[in-house]
Amino acid sequence: MAYSDTLLSEHDIERLFRKVNEQGRRYATVPLHAPGETQNGSTGLEWKGMRPPKGRHWRSSPEVLEELDKQGLIEWSATGVSRKKIFADEKVGKKAQDIWEFKDPQYPSYPTEKNLDLLKFMIRASSSEGDIVLDCFSGSGTTIVAAQECGRKWIGIDCSEQAIEVAQKRLSQIQGDLFSGPVEYTLIEQLDLADS
Numbered sequence: 001m002a003y004s005d006t007l008l009s010e011h012d013i014e015r016l017f018r019k020v021n022e023q024g025r026r027y028a029t030v031p032l033h034a035p036g037e038t039q040n041g042s043t044g045l046e047w048k049g050m051r052p053p054k055g056r057h058w059r060s061s062p063e064v065l066e067e068l069d070k071q072g073l074i075e076w077s078a079t080g081v082s083r084k085k086i087f088a089d090e091k092v093g094k095k096a097q098d099i100w101e102f103k104d105p106q107y108p109s110y111p112t113e114k115n116l117d118l119l120k121f122m123i124r125a126s127s128s129e130g131d132i133v134l135d136c137f138s139g140s141g142t143t144i145v146a147a148q149e150c151g152r153k154w155i156g157i158d159c160s161e162q163a164i165e166v167a168q169k170r171l172s173q174i175q176g177d178l179f180s181g182p183v184e185y186t187l188i189e190q191l192d193l194a195d196s
């Protein structure tokens with residue numbers, strides 16, 4: 001599930017997480033099962049004497065559900081319906097919507113340059129800090145700049161010298177990390193295979 005960087009407002013938190021636990025933490029609950037029957041896997045098995053409802057499967061294996069229950073992360077209704085607790089303070093941002101609105105850069109440094117925030121949004125939604133992002137058509141380097149600024153490692157490849165120059169210029173204009181100077185990277189130039 002992708003989340004944007006837009007932090008939830010107080011209003012969003014109160015609207016989406018209506019319940020408050022004994023420690024004062026806001027939470028909501030979600031079903032423990034999802035559409036689709038498991039044919040052979042553990043998510044179709046019995047848990048606490050119950051099978052998932054018809055046409056559905058447990059979101060986690062019975063062992064994981066048991067562990068979540070032990071940790072108090074499952075809420076039981078008076079009629080024995082169980083749901084998973086989701087805490088507001090563990091959500092970093094709003095759930096991403098289906099339509100993303102990002103404008104192309106107004107003054108691009110390269111004809112096909114993409115919106116930096118769009119690339120950061122995609123990288124944060126699909127990877128974790130320290131992961132490696134590969135852009136094998138890196139152009140002006142928007143993806144690698146975004147990866148760098150999101151705390152990812154990166155590899156950029158392009159056959160155009162002009163693109164590499166633009167990407168290097170952009171990398172020289174951003175900070176490496178809080179304590180270091182410029183971004184450090186290794187430039188590997190491909191040998192012309194015709195010469196070897």
Ligand SMILES: C[S@@+](CC[C@H](N)C(=O)[O-])C[C@H]1O[C@@H](n2cnc3c(N)ncnc32)[C@H](O)[C@@H]1O
Pocket residue numbers: 112113114119135136137138139140141142143144157158159160163
């Ligand atoms: C649309 S741009 C890439 C934009 C980039 N991904 C970004 O984040 O902004 C496409 C790039 O692919 C490069 N390219 C096209 N064919 C290639 C190839 N066979 N090998 C390497 N780069 C290639 C072009 O030089 C161009 O810079």
